[in-house]
Amino acid sequence: MDSRLKQMIQNNPVSHAMDVVGEAWTMLILREAFRGARRFDDWLERLAIARSVLARRLKTLTDAGLLERRPYQQRPERFEYVLTAMGRDLYGVAIMLILWEQDWSPRSDPARAIRLLARDGSGPIEPIMAGEDPKTPIRPGDVLPRPGPVPGKAPALKEMRRRKVQPAMRASGKPIELGIELFGDYWTNLVLAACFYRVRRYDDFLKTLDVSTSVLADRLEGLVSHGILARKRYHARPERFEYVLTERGRALYPTVLAFFAWGARWLCEPGKLPVELVSQATGQTVLPVLRNAVTGEEIDPRSVRPVPAHSASQRAAMSAAQ
Template sequence: MTEPDIRSLIMGNPVARAFAITGDAWTQLILREAFYGVRRFGVWRERLGTPRSVLTDRLQKLVAAGLLSQEQVATGTRTEYRLTEMGLDMFGVAVVQGQWEKVWAQSPLQERYAIAFFDRESGRRLKPAVLTRAHGVEVKPDRVDWKPGPGLIIIPPPTSRRRRSAPIETDRPIIDRSTEIMGDYWSWAVLSAAFFRLRRFDEIHAALGVATNILADRLNRLVLHGVLEKRPYQTAPVRFEYRLTEAGLALYPIVLAMHGWSQRWLIEPDEAPLTLVDRASGEAITPVVCDLDSGEPLDPRRIRWELEAATGASGKEKSPADAKPDGR
């Protein structure tokens, strides 16, 4: 197999395929509300304030992609949208994204409370982590390598979704501030380029093929939010490179979780565009978000969660998600 070019690696890998479907802020927030049990158009509108046309578009796309099913209830007078198995499997990605923003992009609610997960039947506290496979071991980023596969082709980016211009403040302790930082396809593409060690504007532009004004906007926003840092590498004239900060590197578990989801739902086994492997053993890694102690994949139908007072806060509050957080 010939050596793949960098553009194919960035825009054809499993994560790029996944974020072409779920990478924008509205889609992430809609899925989050579905995990809280929301099924009806009007409730999403009330919870998120999403423009009607945007909400219609995103729900239709999620149904077409297979994450939601559309069902008629109440003698056919009302439509509900329910999470499919494919949509439910996105829960682990949401959990990992929430863990990241709790550390690096706290909302006012997250400053007061931490979210805790428990097994519904046993009451045992769960420890979400990205494992190499179900019942595997926790993924160590410095041991992950990759190899290209036969399905490595560029996937056209979405063309109809603009980055949301203003943040939304919600009372959910998960998937909130992070959507302001990385809630669109091109932000994730820039981050992907950074993980492939592209650091200069011209080389990122060449790899992504995105308009220069869009690229400049995403780079500036990622710097503003502390995910990238801007360093001069030339003085006459001054030119800069963009490097992942500690917060940026901490996004890697989200990338792994999304890679695993994409492997399970978007890619045929014999057509993998890119496979993750253990650097030492060469064993394939198929990332999945599990409970660290039991090795069982996180299933929202078997989980309840609560808000607990964060360090330095007082009191305890149960989350609305304690009642059927699976949309069913």
């Protein structure tokens, strides 16, 4: 296994982003922040989260620069948490996760599906992670990773992130969105990263990720059970299998690109990326950008409003059917 490949998988803008936001409760808190949560009780009401866990995660997000703590009451002293520019820039990640959940997740609720419209009434918004062509999404195979100007060393892993993350629960008692469960576990998203680098075989995962056999087997089994990976035999005697991204798994690529773009902008020095994406067509470096496929323009979250994807009667029928 190429040592450069191992280094690229473990040290790139996506891995840096995951060290900041790649944990299930953190992602759920940010999701609710995009939906308007600002005060401690807002998150308590919306999430089945312990007060101590919420307090720790809010402090972590504030220290990382994604939330700003602002006083709104003096006696007794009370604070609210507002997304900073760095936090608001995660909108691309949030919207790509939402769209994947709607289109691909077996846990999605069609009655809650949304579509996006321009606030100025100019028409629909179709978010994509675009590259050289502003109206065309980057697809797997359009770009290839290569070591950047400063490959460096893999960042230190957080012990909290090494452990198995139990799926957080909604207040309703239902499992969280599948996308958040996948990206909210350190080893799962590292295995996914390796898959997008075309790692397929068990021994290659072991060499590339420095992961234990038990953890690797658990994460591969989970990804297969969720339909993200397919297990295919490549050797009969002895029997050997490889793990290949399914269509559902490949559809996660825009979310990966959104994490890459955010990590590159906020967690890496300009011009000093540890990993770059290179266009297969032109050989030029590409930094994914969240754009509207209709107009090719970059999307400003403040110019977008979500609306139900279906009529009220359709939503009622869907809810009744469930």
